[in-house]
Amino acid sequence: MKGKIFIIEDEASIVQLVQHNLEKEGFVVSSSLNGNEGLKELKKFEPNLLLLDWMLPDLSGIDICKNIRRDSNFKSLPIIMLTAKGEEEDKIKGLESGVDDYITKPFSFNELHARIKAVLRRSDPNIVANDLTFEDLKLDRIEKRVFRADKEIQLGPTEFRLLEFFLTNPKRVYSRDQILETVWPNNVNVESRTIDVHIRRLRQSINIKDKKELIRTVRSSGYSLV
């Protein structure tokens, strides 16, 4: 999981291309072809970044931008504008609308990807970081390896995702529901008790003799990394 990206763009071909490539990169992507609906879906989707077309059939990109900035829950949502050449870059550049970056069509996916990473790195480093660390725990997303005190640890895929999830927000307590929602593939129905078992497995793997327990149980609430 490298974060969620929402796209509002009326050219279906662009959406398709970008969405497909981003998903290949590990992002969770959702999109809308028009402004009004997009705005609603976006708020439901709660992305970590928005790709926003400058010219839309109904609402203009700026209006959407303003709307988002006014909403306290999305005040700091990073936005990258997609503009067509000749759409007065200066205007956009100088805008007070609160855009984090913009890119001119046509663009290569690599170009876009680079910008996305750059913007996300600023706003929420954990989302794009290749390495997640916490105390003497280290997780390498590229090589899919986990280390505790420099000793490599073998984890199954689910335990890996589970640890990855905890590492993006250490200390925070997550309910079993929240864990299920983000660690398990969507619409998969697993018992909430199943999480206990995976927690147990994860604990067993990452715990080293004489080192402190890293996963805290918060009775009636969930688990957290400490």
Added chain:
Amino acid sequence: MKGKIFIIEDEASIVQLVQHNLEKEGFVVSSSLNGNEGLKELKKFEPNLLLLDWMLPDLSGIDICKNIRRDSNFKSLPIIMLTAKGEEEDKIKGLESGVDDYITKPFSFNELHARIKAVLRRSDPNIVANDLTFEDLKLDRIEKRVFRADKEIQLGPTEFRLLEFFLTNPKRVYSRDQILETVWPNNVNVESRTIDVHIRRLRQSINIKDKKELIRTVRSSGYSLV
């Protein structure tokens, strides 16, 4: 406990959906399907926020609104109107009826939740705050931890909720009934004396030698944080 919300809305499906989700978020929720009764129940329930349908079978939303604003006990109760599309948003927007926000149906729960948080943040910051503090007492809702004079204190779930409850309104005296209503899960029947025991347990946990007692007993009324 993240505060109490009352819903007056005649579409049972909406009520059910919203109520269920709000409860999952930790709010205590009560609702009514029509205006006249709703108004009565609301005043008994004493919510921190009201979700009010604009079009009701008996009373109109505006009438309810006016009634509430006339009642000195609820003059400043935050209200979010639920309107159907085409119900002349301008009118509502410009209204002097004293609505704090409004949302157009159909809406996503996330959208509603965001607005509720925004409105509550303005009217009663403690209800949605992540950290609650009072003197040298600190409660962290995200990490589910409690500190007294910077020393962490271990609390059971019920004691935690109890303290959380007191912290949202320090100094205020709460009757046992009020405490029961908001700290205990709905429709659970426990002896009112049970609260005494939990108060005792909470006291035992948060009291530090040489530090003053934080929970005050108000004979024949209840308890409060001082």
Added chain:
DNA sequence: TTAAATTGTAATATTTCTGTAACAAAAGAA
């Protein structure tokens, strides 16, 4: 194709929490 690893669940064990009852103590009322 076989062996090894991974997953979800159910069953069982263990821990921690809760509510109540019973009695003690304190505060008001008479």
Added chain:
DNA sequence: TTCTTTTGTTACAGAAATATTACAATTTAA
């Protein structure tokens, strides 16, 4: 003071939540 009401304290049994284990089914690797 003495009686009455309310609150404090304690201990304990049952409940609830979590931990642990084993296992069958499935997926992946060899």
